[in-house]
Amino acid sequence: MNHTAEFIDWNEIDYKAAWDKQEVLFNQILEVKNRNRAAGQNNEATNNFVVFCEHPHVYTLGKSGSDNNLLINSIQLQANNATFYHTNRGGDITYHGPGQIVGYPILDLENFGLGLKEYIHQLEEVIILTIAEYGITGTRLDGATGVWLDVGNPGCRKICAIGVRSGRYITMHGFALNVATDLRYFSY
Secondary structure (H helix, E strand, O other), X not given: OOOOOEEEEEEEOOHHHHHHHHHHHHHHHHHHHHHHHHHOOOOOOOOOEEEEEEOOOEEEEOOOOOHHHOOOOHHHHHHOOOEEEEOOOOOOEEEEOOOEEEEEEEOEHXXXXXXXXXXXXXXXXXXXXXXXXXXXXXXXXXXXXXXXXXXXXXXXXXXEEEEEEEEOOEEEEEEEEEOOOOHHHHHO
């Protein structure tokens, strides 16, 4: 079992280009798992990757989302220099854009003895601990994925969205942490 990960910085990258690159890494891990399964043993270790990047303005819709949650049409998207994609991750609609740290952990969860629910819990915990280093108190919100600020107050808001896809215990997609994000884009 490989408990290490390669950290990769894709800098600013178009969302679709990043999605395609994630698929390549996902498939590399899957090919190793398939070879191991065909051989009846785990001779070859799978790799793990943690990708960081930033995207130009884009809205992504997860498998459980509705097109109605995007409040602007294609002309307005273009006027706001934004794009829109249906994705294969979980969750609803998410905005990505400048000033956001986007992380795509592409991991073989079997390397870490984790199921998907525990993985998402651990991902939330990493964000909570990271923002605490900057004096920001984040927490979970019952019934909602992600990391939230001011839970229990009328001004409760999400600081980090999480949307993951998993197949054969391999993850992709990940989190979007708002750092210096233009919050107007969330109103769309």
